[in-house]
Amino acid sequence: MRMLFNNEGFVVNLAEEIDIDEYALLIGGTIVQMVYDRPSDRHQALMTGEWEVPKDVIYAENILTENQWRDSQMPLAQQNVTAIEYGEEGIPGTAQQWQKYWLALRKWTADNPDFPKKESRPIKPQ
Structure with missing residues (x-):
C-alpha cells in the first residue's frame, strides 16, 4: 500500500x-x-x-473506558452500603469505606488530574 x-x-x-x-x-x-x-x-x-x-485517539478511548468503569462501580458501592447497613454479611469493608469509595468515584472525572489513568482509579474496599 x-x-x-x-x-x-x-x-x-x-x-x-x-x-x-x-x-x-x-x-x-x-x-x-x-x-x-x-x-x-x-x-x-x-x-x-x-x-x-494517535495519542488523542488512545486518550479518548481511555476516557470512554474509565467513564464506563466508574458508571458500573457507583451502583455497586451504593448497594453494598445499603446491604451492610441492613445486616448483610460477607461483604468486604465497612459501610463507611464503601461510602468513601462512592465519593471517590464521583470525583473520577476529567477534573481529576490523574484521570483517565487506569492505575489511578479509586480502590474499592477489600
Whole structure:
C-alpha cells in the first residue's frame, strides 16, 4: 500500500481514479510505501511507512473506558452500603469505606488530574 503525504506531512486521500504519482508531482507530495497493511481504522500512517494509533485517539478511548468503569462501580458501592447497613454479611469493608469509595468515584472525572489513568482509579474496599 502506498500513501501520499503533502508537504506538511499529512496524508492525502485520493479518489481511486486519480493517479497517485501524477498528483504527488502536482502538489509536491511524497509517496511512501507502507511496511504492512493498516492494522485497524484507529491507525494512522507515518512517513516512515509504519502505522500508529494517535495519542488523542488512545486518550479518548481511555476516557470512554474509565467513564464506563466508574458508571458500573457507583451502583455497586451504593448497594453494598445499603446491604451492610441492613445486616448483610460477607461483604468486604465497612459501610463507611464503601461510602468513601462512592465519593471517590464521583470525583473520577476529567477534573481529576490523574484521570483517565487506569492505575489511578479509586480502590474499592477489600
